[in-house]
Structures are given as structure tokens and as C-alpha cells.
Amino acid sequence: MELAIFIVLAVLAISSAVVVITQKSPVYSVLALVSTFFALAGIYVLLNAYFLAMIQIAVYAGAIMVLFLFVVMLLNLKEQYYVENPKKIIGGVLGLAFVFALLFPIFEIEKNLVPESQMPVGxxxxxxxxxxxxxxxxxxxxxxxxxxxxxxxxxxxxxxx
Amino acid sequence: MEIKIPDINWLMASPIVILSIFGMLTLIFGIAKGRHTKKAVFVALLGTLLALVSNFICLFEFWQKTNSTFSEMLTSDYISTGFNFIFLTVTLLSIFVSHKYVQDENLPENEYYGMMLLSAAGMMLMASTTNLVVVFTGLEVMSIALYILAGIKRNELKSLEAALKYFLLGAFASGFFLYGISMLYGATGTLDLKIMAEIVSKNGTEFPMILMVGITFLIVGFGFKVALAPFHVWTPDVYEGASSPVTGFMSVGAKAAGFAAFMRVFDVALISIKTDWIDVLAVLAILTMVIGNILALQQTNFKRLLAYSSITHAGYLLLGIIAGNELSSQAIMFYLFSYAFMNIGAFAIITLVGNKNEQFVNVTDFTGLAKKKPLLAFLLTIFLFSLAGIPPMAGFFGKYFIFSALIKSGATNLAIIGVLNAVVGVYYYLSPIVLVWMKEPNEVEINDTNPMLKFALIISALGTILIGIFPSQVMSFLFQI
CATH class of the missing domain: 1.20.5 (Single alpha-helices involved in coiled-coils or other helix-helix interfaces)
Incomplete structure (x- = not known):
């Protein structure tokens, strides 16, 4: 059950994070970021970090994202801010390499660092x-x-x- | 559950607490209307002096053994007190250098000195802790205050550009640093560097790969803050755009603070797996020295020249980290102590010659300075000789101690590369001196009615010369050997 919830939340978090960087309209990007933050908050709950989950929603999804939206609306950006840039490919390749560098050590860890019964309540x-x-x-x-x-x-x- | 308040030793925390309180007082003085607003500089000076006194007391109280308070969050040992001396000297000299500049350029005085003091408090935090959480918070206190100082001349486009560049890249580097900390925590289960050292050495070579990734991230974070080679691109632009006194302050302060924490992480916590990170740092050190030197050769702006020179100096200091023995930590502190005097001295002269709006900061503007202001030319020569590492100036002994620590640790090849780079460096330090002494004067006017800056110049010159003449006495005072 826990695993199922985790997978749903993780897929939601990653897919909306991808939407954030691929969307042409900044408003959609910001809204996708909100859903990333909510999914992350759910994952925190699974890790017993209730307080952090609450803060995540209150501070990030609430306060900071409202500020983001305000800035986007004040600047009134149209789609022309979106420029095609060949450097993006280099950035993408390096970014992917970076992701794998981060994934490797995580897969290497087989056991839970803290046994589930001893996990403190956050x-x-x-x-x-x-x-x-x-x-x-x-x-x-x-x-x-x-x-x-x-x-x-x-x-x-x-x-x- | 009973809440147990940890024991607090206020004496140990006093240099940091005093500096923070006076930083806030300086800000508060800005609210007062009328004649009090011009007093900010004196509040700042008083605070720095008091912090210096309390640091002296700490030195004599705690040098024998390592002491911790606030449940091991704050440490007082010879490293912390020694580095605090460096930070406080830098702050004191920078306040003297800034005084007239701030008035002439019409900068917000209270915010300027307040940020300077709080930034110095952040640097002291980084040096006086063995806990990575405090290292990170100290880093942020220092960096955010420095971003503001870099852009405090906000009518100037260059200054704003410097602040924005520094802020964006600095925030990025802080992210790497924090990520690295979290991975180190994941690998060892502790944030305390002393406990981490035990765990890492107990596991021998059997550590998870996540530790290596964490170390890499920390190197990126530190590399940015102290301007090591692949992460140095921001340095010349920020150093050029920020006001000259601020540049002097951050070039020494941020570097010293970065190396203090660098030293504690690598030469204390991770020393038992030295073979795993030494190659990376050696490559970085060589790159830093070579790139800094080569790019410095082609600079025409004096501030950019000193920016590249400061990159090269970061390379020499990294050699000290690589050595990683008892001698090297003292050598690094000695180097930074002498670097504080000579670099701030050099930037003080740039501030003076640069005049209003920093219009004369090109190397050619210094042509024939000796004919107009012989004393000023003489002082500039002292500082540049010291930066180049020519005996008997302080800079020579800084390099000497670093290289001898390196040879003692067995890395003779690196020491040779370091010496070769130091020789190349002499060229670009000497070319301004040739312009100053050998050429006919140009029509740049020098307005040197600036008593406080002159005072700072004299102190810096005395420091540069006296440390060079009595290196062993300075060492024995700093470390109570």
C-alpha cells in the first residue's frame, strides 16, 4: 500500500517537474511546480516527516508560489521569452549525466539506513x-x-x- | 519528555555574538535622524575592536584543548581563534578603507557597515564550528551579506551586474554544498565532523559511493566560494563591479572563511580516506594556479588583475589542504593572515588612486605614480612584492610554509609546480611596478586627503613587513606553540 502511494506521488512529482521545464507558458510552469511541491509533501508524509510536509505546503506551495505567480503576471511575459538555444542540448546532456551520477549511489544502498520501527516521528x-x-x-x-x-x-x- | 537546555559557554561565543549585536546596532543607528546617522562607522569600529578583545581572551582561555559549547555546535580551538583574528583584521582595515569612499559615493552608511559586520560574523561562524549545519548557516550569513555589499552602489550598472552574477551563481553553489552535506549525512549518519572522522576511519575503504558523490558536491560548493579554477568564472566580473573596498574585504574574508571550513572537512573529517580525494584536489590546484596566472598576464584593469591573482592564491592555499598535516593548517592560516594585509593594502591604494566613481582603475593610470606620490608608490611596491612572494615580505613566508608542508607530506611534484607558478606570477606583479617607477607621470590627479585610509595603509604595510621579518614569532603567537 505504502509503495503504491509512493509510486503515484513520485510519478506525479517527476512528470510535473518535467512539465515545469518544457512548458512554453510561464503560468503553466508555475502551476506544474505547485503540483510538484504537493507530491513532494506527500512523500515527506510517507517518511514520517509530518511537520516538514506541512511547511512544504504552507511555505513553498503557498507563499513562494503565490509570489512566483505575481511576478509572472506583473511581468506579463508572452511566449516570445522562449528562445531556441543550441546550448540547451549541451545542458540537457550534462543534466542527464548528473541525474545518473546521483542515481547510482542511491541504488547501491540496499538496506534501510534506519530500521522502519525506529524511524522517529517528525x-x-x-x-x-x-x-x-x-x-x-x-x-x-x-x-x-x-x-x-x-x-x-x-x-x-x-x-x- | 523533559527538555534539557544545553550548557552554554558565552565567552566562547562572545566574538561572534558581539559582532552580530554591533552589526545590528549599526543598522539601528540609521533610524536615528540628524547628526547620529553619520556615526555608523564608529559603532562598527567599536564592535570590531570589542570582538577582537574578546577573541584575545578566548585565545588565552581555550588554546590548550578543543572546547565546544551549544551542544557541540560551537568550537573554540587554535584554528577558530586564529581565523577570527584574520576576519577581524580584515573587517577593521576594510572599515578604515571604506570610510571616505562611502561618504564620497553617497552609499547608505548604516547598511554598508552593518552588512560588513554581519558578513564577518558569518565568516567567524564558518571557522568556529565542527558541525556542518552551522558551517552552512554561517556560509549563508556571509554570502548573502556579500551579495548586498557587492551591489550596494546601486546606481552603477556594473555594481548591480556584479551583485546579480554573484547572487545567482552563489545560490547555485550553496545548493551543491547543501546537497553534499545531506549526502555526507546519509553516508555517515552524523553532521559532526569529529564523529564523522571516526566513522569514516573505522569503515576503512568500505564506504558507500554516496560518500564520494557527497565529497564531490562539497568540492564544487567550496570551489565556488574560494574561487578555484573551473568554478572561478564569476570572480573577475564581481571583483571589478563591486566597490574597491568591498572587493578587498570579500577577496580575503570569503576566501579565508571558505578555506577554514574546507580545512575542517577535508583535513579533519575525511583525512583517513585522503587517497580518494587527493587526486581531484591536486588537479584542481594545478588548474587554478595555471589558469589564474595565464589570465592575469593579459589584464589591463588593476582590479581584474588582482582578481586573477586571488584565484592563483586560492590554488596555493589548496596545496596546503592537499598536504593535510599539522604544519599545513598553520601554514594556511599564516598565508591568509599575511594575504589579508597585502591584499587589502593593494585595494586601498586602488581605492585612493581610483578617485571618485573609480575612474582610474586601469594599470596604465598608475604610470609615473612615483614622481607624484613617492610614498604611495613605495607602499604599492611593498604590497605587490609581497603578493608575488618576494622575500623578506610576508607573502614569501606564506608560500614557503605551504610548500614545505607539502614536501613534508611527500607531494614534491606538486610543490615544484607551485614554485614554478609563483615564478610566473612575479611577471605580472612587477609590470605595474615598472610603470609606476620608470615612466613619466600621466595627468591622473591623485586626491589623497583621506586620513583613515592612510592609517589602514600604514597598518597593512607594517603588517606585511613585520610578518615577513618575524614569521616564527607570528606563528608562535597564533598557535601558542
Whole structure:
């Protein structure tokens, strides 16, 4: 049963990812990306990472994709942005080589790294405890990253005095 | 379940915490109206000095053994304190160099110094941890602040181009780096480099291929950040487009931070499988040195020249990583410490001669500088001699220690290639010096009423010469041997 759900989700994720890069209209690309993110969130649930799945939907599929759509609509891109480029073939070949380089080591791993019975539950409770004890230091640094990014956005958009 | 708060040693974290707090204070000062807005530079200076003092205390407190706090997330040892000295020196000198430039070019002062301090805090994070999560977050703190600094002159098209190029390629490299980390985690089940070292050495040669792929990805990520050869294409454009003081800051700071983490990953965690990655790094090092040298030979813009020279320097430093023994970690730190003085000194002179809007940054603009400003010409000569590695400047001993560490580890061939490259490098460092001293002056006017930059120049020159004259004393201070 779990395997069946996984296969459905994985096929959905990969096929919509292919749609993202082959579509000529940017709006379709963005919508396909949304479905990739939903499928990924489903795979996270299968891995017991409930919190991550929730964040994936809320942050990526929700916030970030809305921003994407806004930008696409504001720019009002027509299909002419799509240029035929011979370099694409080189990029495609290299990309495929890259995929195989990644697939090889994954097939090599035969056993589960963590036995299924010992798999921890990635819910908000467990993640919260880890985040505020062992990982409190990187957690605080993340706040600095957000601050810097905010300041950067203002530096580049502020009206010049 | 009981929540156990980890023990926290605030002294160990103090250099980073102080720098971050003062970085934020610098930003806050921008809200104040009126005369306070021009004080940002002093807040930044105060913060850097305080961080320097607390780093001194850390050095004397923790040098004997490795200490960790925040559940092993933050480490204090001779590597971290030594690198923190490099970062803080770089920040201090860069603030002095920037002062007048920022006013003349009408840049947003608070954001400028705030980003500089926070970026330095990110660099310190990368050097003072053995945990890959913290390495990555530190990397992002440093990089994002540097993207902003690169494009802070946002009326200038070149500056924006530099920021955008740096940002896009940098984000791509960060992705590789993070992917590599996740694979290392998949292969060993830990993110802590010391535990990883034990697991990797216990398994001997029986490790999954995923570890190798992870290592490859890490090399790509690090290679981008420190500008190694196949991943160097962004360097000249970014170094040319960014403001000269910023270029000086990031050429040394980002490189030092990258190598600090590089060193911890490869010379600590993965040292037991050295035979598996040494060939890749050796090829990269040779490529980096040769490509950097060849392309530097044909540059007419001084900033681009120094960009290619910094690529070559990354190649020499990579030789230090390849050596991977006790001596090499000290050699790398010594090299970067001297590189900080000479490179920032060189960029300070470019800032001064470049004048408003950086109109005079071509090598030919320096023609006959000796007749107009003999002292300035003399200082430029010192910095370029040191970059070329001519004794008795600091740069010579940096190279000397790296090559002797390399020979001690048995890689004599690589050391010979390194020395040959250093000889080629002398040519393009000497050609500007010939222009400066031997030719008649041109009509480029030099406005050198800039006391703070002059102060930075004097410190850099003193550093370059004194480190060169007393190399062993500097070594014994940095490492308390």
C-alpha cells in the first residue's frame, strides 16, 4: 500500500517537474511546480516527516508560489521569452549525466539506513524540542540570515535620498 | 519528555555574538535622524575592536584543548581563534578603507557597515564550528551579506551586474554544498565532523559511493566560494563591479572563511580516506594556479588583475589542504593572515588612486605614480612584492610554509609546480611596478586627503613587513606553540 502511494506521488512529482521545464507558458510552469511541491509533501508524509510536509505546503506551495505567480503576471511575459538555444542540448546532456551520477549511489544502498520501527516521528513536538535544545545555535543564526535578507531587499528598493 | 537546555559557554561565543549585536546596532543607528546617522562607522569600529578583545581572551582561555559549547555546535580551538583574528583584521582595515569612499559615493552608511559586520560574523561562524549545519548557516550569513555589499552602489550598472552574477551563481553553489552535506549525512549518519572522522576511519575503504558523490558536491560548493579554477568564472566580473573596498574585504574574508571550513572537512573529517580525494584536489590546484596566472598576464584593469591573482592564491592555499598535516593548517592560516594585509593594502591604494566613481582603475593610470606620490608608490611596491612572494615580505613566508608542508607530506611534484607558478606570477606583479617607477607621470590627479585610509595603509604595510621579518614569532603567537 505504502509503495503504491509512493509510486503515484513520485510519478506525479517527476512528470510535473518535467512539465515545469518544457512548458512554453510561464503560468503553466508555475502551476506544474505547485503540483510538484504537493507530491513532494506527500512523500515527506510517507517518511514520517509530518511537520516538514506541512511547511512544504504552507511555505513553498503557498507563499513562494503565490509570489512566483505575481511576478509572472506583473511581468506579463508572452511566449516570445522562449528562445531556441543550441546550448540547451549541451545542458540537457550534462543534466542527464548528473541525474545518473546521483542515481547510482542511491541504488547501491540496499538496506534501510534506519530500521522502519525506529524511524522517529517528525511532528512539530519532536522537531520543536530538537530545535530549541541541540539545534538552538543554528536556529538563532537563521534569524540573522532573515534579517540580512530583509535589509538587502530594502537597500535595493529604497528610494534614493 | 523533559527538555534539557544545553550548557552554554558565552565567552566562547562572545566574538561572534558581539559582532552580530554591533552589526545590528549599526543598522539601528540609521533610524536615528540628524547628526547620529553619520556615526555608523564608529559603532562598527567599536564592535570590531570589542570582538577582537574578546577573541584575545578566548585565545588565552581555550588554546590548550578543543572546547565546544551549544551542544557541540560551537568550537573554540587554535584554528577558530586564529581565523577570527584574520576576519577581524580584515573587517577593521576594510572599515578604515571604506570610510571616505562611502561618504564620497553617497552609499547608505548604516547598511554598508552593518552588512560588513554581519558578513564577518558569518565568516567567524564558518571557522568556529565542527558541525556542518552551522558551517552552512554561517556560509549563508556571509554570502548573502556579500551579495548586498557587492551591489550596494546601486546606481552603477556594473555594481548591480556584479551583485546579480554573484547572487545567482552563489545560490547555485550553496545548493551543491547543501546537497553534499545531506549526502555526507546519509553516508555517515552524523553532521559532526569529529564523529564523522571516526566513522569514516573505522569503515576503512568500505564506504558507500554516496560518500564520494557527497565529497564531490562539497568540492564544487567550496570551489565556488574560494574561487578555484573551473568554478572561478564569476570572480573577475564581481571583483571589478563591486566597490574597491568591498572587493578587498570579500577577496580575503570569503576566501579565508571558505578555506577554514574546507580545512575542517577535508583535513579533519575525511583525512583517513585522503587517497580518494587527493587526486581531484591536486588537479584542481594545478588548474587554478595555471589558469589564474595565464589570465592575469593579459589584464589591463588593476582590479581584474588582482582578481586573477586571488584565484592563483586560492590554488596555493589548496596545496596546503592537499598536504593535510599539522604544519599545513598553520601554514594556511599564516598565508591568509599575511594575504589579508597585502591584499587589502593593494585595494586601498586602488581605492585612493581610483578617485571618485573609480575612474582610474586601469594599470596604465598608475604610470609615473612615483614622481607624484613617492610614498604611495613605495607602499604599492611593498604590497605587490609581497603578493608575488618576494622575500623578506610576508607573502614569501606564506608560500614557503605551504610548500614545505607539502614536501613534508611527500607531494614534491606538486610543490615544484607551485614554485614554478609563483615564478610566473612575479611577471605580472612587477609590470605595474615598472610603470609606476620608470615612466613619466600621466595627468591622473591623485586626491589623497583621506586620513583613515592612510592609517589602514600604514597598518597593512607594517603588517606585511613585520610578518615577513618575524614569521616564527607570528606563528608562535597564533598557535601558542
Amino acid at each position: 511532528d512539530a513536538y519532536n522537531i520543536g524540542i530538537r530545535l530549541f535544545t541541540d539545534y538552538v545555535f543554528p536556529f538563532e543564526i537563521a534569524s540573522i540570515i532573515l534579517l540580512i535578507a530583509t535589509v538587502g531587499a530594502i537597500v535595493f528598493t529604497k528610494k534614493h535620498s
